[in-house]
Amino acid sequence: MLVAIDHVQLAAPFGSEDTLRSYYAGVLGMTEVPKPPALAARGGCWFEAGSVRLHLGIQHGFRPAEKAHPGLRVRDIEAYAARLAAQGAEVTWDDGLPGHRRFFCEDPVGNRLEFLEPAPQAAQLLR
Template sequence: MLTAVDHVQLAAPPGSEDRLRAYYTDVLGMTEISKPAVLAARGGCWFAAGPVQLHLGVEEGFRPARKAHPGLRVTGIEAYARRLEERGAEVVWDGNLPGHRRFYSEDPVGNRLEFLEPFDPEPHGSRPTS
């Protein structure tokens, strides 16, 4: 039985680790976590924020996916979007998911990332009573 997603693996081109570190730590505010030595020899880097882990693995012939992406829950989505923009990342808002505020951005190698925050479209107290 599945109980949780342990991590999401994204691909990256060889030699991109420094750019990825700058983006995932400085822009997104994640922390780099150590890879086991046997895996570190392969290149790439891993990041975490609370229970969320993103692993970036080196892939020869890398091409970023245009549709596939992780969906990352955030709190304070407006402030988080400003954080990304202030650090040079493009933010593209998308209002097509009912009950959510969301935007997309790309890491420095072109991986698409979705950031979303659910909201209650009818705040408590504004619903009609019978």
Template sequence: MIAAVDHVQLATPDGSENALRTYYVDTLGMTEIPKPPVLATRGGCWFQAGPVQLHLGIEADFRPAKKAHPGLRVTDIEAFAARLEAHGAQVHWDGDLPGHRRFFSHDPVGNRLEFLEPVDG
């Protein structure tokens, strides 16, 4: 039986690891975690914040998905959006999900990310 999501894998082009490290660590505040040695030879990088892991893996014919994305729950969404904007990331607010405040943004290689916070009431 499924108990939890272990991680989400996103594709990335070869050679993008440094830009991804800057974005996922400095902008989002995640921590880079080491890949197992057998997987590290493939390139890419892994990040974690609390129980959430994002794995960025190299894809030879990379094209960012236009619709697919992970939904990442945050606290203090206004401050989080301001943090992204202060680091040069674009924030696109969307009010179409009842019971939530949310926005979309993109990492340096074009992966779409959703950030959301439930609202009381």
């Protein structure tokens, strides 16, 4: 029986760890967590924020996915979008998901990220 998602892994190109750290820790406000020594030799980096865990793994011949992405739930989406935009992230709003406010942006290596928050009336229904 499935009980939760432990983490989502995104791919990244060789040598991009410092750029990823600047974005995921500096812009998104996540905390980098150490990889186990047996995995650290492979490169990449791991980040957490509350129960959200993202692993960035090095992939030879990396190409960012055009459609695949994690959907990251946020609070106060307007303020979060403004924070990202102020840090230089391109924020693209999308109203295609009923009952939610959401936007997309890309990390520095081109991974697509979705940020969403239930609209106030939808949030009441989810309680």
